[in-house]
Amino acid sequence: MDQACTLIGAKVAEWREMGLDPARCPVRDLLDRIGDRWSILLLTMLAAGPMRFNALARAVPDISKRMLSQTLRTLETDGLIDRTVEPTVPPRVTYSLTPLGKSLMPPLLGLITWAEQNHASVQAARQRMAAMVAAADAVGW
Amino acid sequence: MDQACTLIGAKVAEWREMGLDPARCPVRDLLDRIGDRWSILLLTMLAAGPMRFNALARAVPDISKRMLSQTLRTLETDGLIDRTVEPTVPPRVTYSLTPLGKSLMPPLLGLITWAEQNHASVQAARQRMAAMVAAADAVGW
DNA sequence: ATAGTAGGTATAGATTAGAGACCTAACGCC
DNA sequence: GGCGTTAGGTCTCTAATCTATACCTACTAT
Numbered sequence: 126m127d128q129a130c131t132l133i134g135a136k137v138a139e140w141r142e143m144g145l146d147p148a149r150c151p152v153r154d155l156l157d158r159i160g161d162r163w164s165i166l167l168l169t170m171l172a173a174g175p176m177r178f179n180a181l182a183r184a185v186p187d188i189s190k191r192m193l194s195q196t197l198r199t200l201e202t203d204g205l206i207d208r209t210v211e212p213t214v215p216p217r218v219t220y221s222l223t224p225l226g227k228s229l230m231p232p233l234l235g236l237i238t239w240a241e242q243n244h245a246s247v248q249a250a251r252q253r254m255a256a257m258v259a260a261a262d263a264v265g266w
Numbered sequence: 267m268d269q270a271c272t273l274i275g276a277k278v279a280e281w282r283e284m285g286l287d288p289a290r291c292p293v294r295d296l297l298d299r300i301g302d303r304w305s306i307l308l309l310t311m312l313a314a315g316p317m318r319f320n321a322l323a324r325a326v327p328d329i330s331k332r333m334l335s336q337t338l339r340t341l342e343t344d345g346l347i348d349r350t351v352e353p354t355v356p357p358r359v360t361y362s363l364t365p366l367g368k369s370l371m372p373p374l375l376g377l378i379t380w381a382e383q384n385h386a387s388v389q390a391a392r393q394r395m396a397a398m399v400a401a402a403d404a405v406g407w
Numbered sequence: 408a409t410a411g412t413a414g415g416t417a418t419a420g421a422t423t424a425g426a427g428a429c430c431t432a433a434c435g436c437c
Numbered sequence: 438g439g440c441g442t443t444a445g446g447t448c449t450c451t452a453a454t455c456t457a458t459a460c461c462t463a464c465t466a467t
Contacts, residue, residue, distance in 0.1 A: 130313045133313035133371060133375055136378065138314070147327060152378050154381070162301060162424090166293075166294065169293070177444085179444065187288065189424080189426065190445080190446065194445080201395070202392055204395075214433060216444075216445075218444085225391070230271050231267055231376065232373070235373035236296075237274065240292045240296035244296070246345060250344055254343045331414080331415065333455070358414090
């Protein structure tokens with residue numbers, strides 16, 4: 126854990142030394158794409174196997190069709206998923222992970238595991254903070 | 267990699283079996299917080315050690331003060347970073363990772379490493395897609 | 408006296424997300 | 438024939454969110 130901190134620190138220092146424009150670094154680029162409400166969620170849904178449009182919509186009930194379609198298109202553009210259309214009537218459109226998309230799964234699994242293990246701690250921190258704010262308000266700060 | 271897919275698939279199936287409200291699952295909760303343009307970036311900056319407000323602003327030149335302040339507050343609320351004010355005049359405010367925040371670094375390192383290794387592939391995919399769209403446009407699709 | 412540093416907040420404008428209606432084409436029901 | 442459903446989306450309008458910019462207090466250095 127401390128080792129990870131050191132390694133990340135070293136990477137950041139290295140980017141800075143290289144004079145790498147922070148707005149253009151690979152990590153920023155990745156995060157700007159998959160760092161939204163839906164991308165990672167859809168990728169995890171596809172991890173188990175290919176799914177069709179409406180199956181994804183049912184699996185993630187609170188995504189609008191608009192965002193689903195848009196997010197899938199971005200993931201396709203970035204080469205993380207495949208979109209295959211069967212020319213039946215009506216057409217069936219199936220989405221699946223590409224090898225590149227699959228290669229994202231191990232790091233993603235790490236993040237998911239962390240989230241499961243530490244969710245309670247985050248909740249507790251939020252409640253502590255809410256309590257402090259309430260107390261401060263009560264005193265009229 | 268395929269193993270990670272299977273594990274993620276199993277987790278998703280498990281959540282579904284538990285009748286877990288998808289909007290309330292721990293992973294969603296995490297992603298809604300740190301899945302924005304700045305949170306992960308600021309956490310990586312703090313990995314190497316504590317930093318003050320303006321040092322962070324200089325390290326991430328394209329963040330506005332407003333978003334910097336807001337994002338730091340959210341991270342503090344979630345217990346990922348500490349905010350310590352030294353009561354000098356003017357006050358010095360230092361931000362640092364909490365143990366919880368540090369525990370996020372190993373999975374984050376995995377993601378960063380993936381981004382570095384696969385950035386070229388993503389770029390290539392984008393260019394392929396752009397070329398296809400251009401070709402389709404040319405034919406008048 | 409003027410400018411700069413530190414750590415922000417306030418406000419207005421631009422961007423983006425979400426809700427819901429709508430579309431084509433086929434199929435089943437009565 | 439008319440109605441509803443499925444599939445895979447698009448279109449439009451509104452609501453939320455981000456960005457840029459100006460501003461603030463209180464000190465320090467020139």
